[in-house]
Amino acid sequence: HHLIHKGQIISGLNYTEQEIFAAELLGTGFYEVFADRFTKGLGERSAAQLSQKELEELIILCLVLFIYIVGNHEAWQKEDGHTPCVVFRAALISLLNHHIGKFLNGLGVSAPRLEDIIRSKMIELPEEEAVYEFPGGLRTELFHPSMARTKTTSIRVEEVLDFSECQMVDVANFHTAINLQKWDPELGQREAIQAGAMCVWTHFENGKLKRIDFGPVYSRVQHKNGRIFMS
Secondary structure (H helix, E strand, O other): OOHHHHOOOOOOOOHHHHHHHHHHHHHHHHHHHHHHHHHHHHOOOOHHHOOHHHHHHHHHHHOOOEEEOOOHHHHHHHHHOOOOOHHHHHHHHHHHHHHHHHHHHHOOOOOOOHHHHHHHHEEEOOOOOOEEEOOOOOEEEEEOOOOOOOOOOOHHHHHHHHHOOOOEEEEOOOOOOEEEEEEEOOOEEEEEEEOOEOOOOOHHHHOOOOOOOEOOOOOOOEEEOOEEEEO
16 A cells, blocks of 8 residues: 555565564563563562462463454555564564563563463464453454445444454454444343554545544453443
8 A cells, every 4th residue: 555655654664574563562561561560469579489380370460461363454464475463473472571581580580381371361363253252251352344434433333243242342444433332132231342543643544534533442341151241
């Protein structure tokens, strides 16, 4: 789409460099969250007082669970014979393994299974069935449809909610933030979230009179036995 020429991506970054850059951006946030949670989780104890099992349990608890899919921008690489997100995933795991390991060493401890733990928390779901089940039976599905938005902003999120059989559905690509809740006799309370964008506006969308909702989305649900009772 000639995005470099349009000034919409940093000039000179090829697909490999963009994936590494994305891994560095996300990895920085994940590391800072981990360090803060781990420090608070220790409380008055020192890390050396923990058994290896307790140390691993605290690492698992403090590390962000990152669930993601390949979107349409990543998928453009397929035309060049590249598999999307392979470099991104490798760079993200390597970065976290290095810096978290260094953080733990500074506290006088080490975790031999650290890389395995990190890999278990960085989950790429298959594009054809991007379903993840949380402990307790709550299931979520991720969508990145290759289609345009419509004048009625809720139509796409309604479509993915009807298409999915999960309690929570997340959809991106339309850059309009929508939250939709629906009761189902089989699944109980359901929630669909359509994410906005992480850029304020683009020439492309502004030229088509398309407003962009900007910023991250936060959703909190409480559930029991695979059914949501508060969102």
